[in-house]
Amino acid sequence: MLLVIVIATALLLATIVVHGAAVMLLYNCGARPLGNAGNLSPLSRLGWSYFFVLGFVVAHLIEIMIWALAYRLTGELQDLEEAIYFSAITFATIGYGDVTLVGKWRLASALEGVNGILLFGWTTAFLFKVSAVLWFGQATTDDS
Template sequence: MFMVILLSAGILFFTIIIHGLVVTCLYSLCIGAVRNARNLSGIARLCLTYVFVLGFVFAHFFEIVIWAVAYRALGALESMEEAVYFSAVTFATIGYGDVTLSGGWRIGSAIEGVNGILLFGWTTAFLFKVSGTLWFSEDSEDPKAGQR
């Protein structure tokens, strides 16, 4: 059990590092446009929103695949398709229960669920902040905004 916890913690840390790199890359790529959101059209703002959302979708998928590769490589699941499916359901904390791990690996799936909750939360917080800046930047620049 200790080895499963150790391996799962390693995967968790690895996916957190990946997520942090994606956040940093997306931010670096788009910071100029986000800072000048007041000068952008609605379509341009929407396109920037798509960049962030799609970037995070790909990041989450990649993180799910990392867990799936680990399950498959360690023999916890029979096929890669089953491993990706199980990992996606676990990472998203849906937990259908139609595919399960053997007793020794169940703790790993619990750690993956925690990983998914944390990374989805991080994504949500980041998207909330970026969306506020993109779509409501006029209000924050308006000197009368605080008097309403």
């Protein structure tokens, strides 16, 4: 059981690093338009909103794949499609129950659910701030 906790913690940390890199990359790409949001057309604002949302979708897909590959490589799930499906519904805390893990690996899936909640929360906070800047004229921290 200790090995499972160590592996799950490493996976959790890996996904946090991926998410942090995504936040930095997306912010660096969008810093200039965010700093000049008042001069953007509504269509440009929408385009930048799409950019940030799609960037986080890609980040979450990578994070889901990290967990899926771990389930597959440990032999817990027999094929990659099943591992991706299980990881996605676990990461999103949907948990249909049609695919489950057995024994000690159930703890890893619980940690994946916690991981998903945290990273979706981080995404939500970032998108909320971006939306406030793009659509409601709130200043970025650089402007304050």
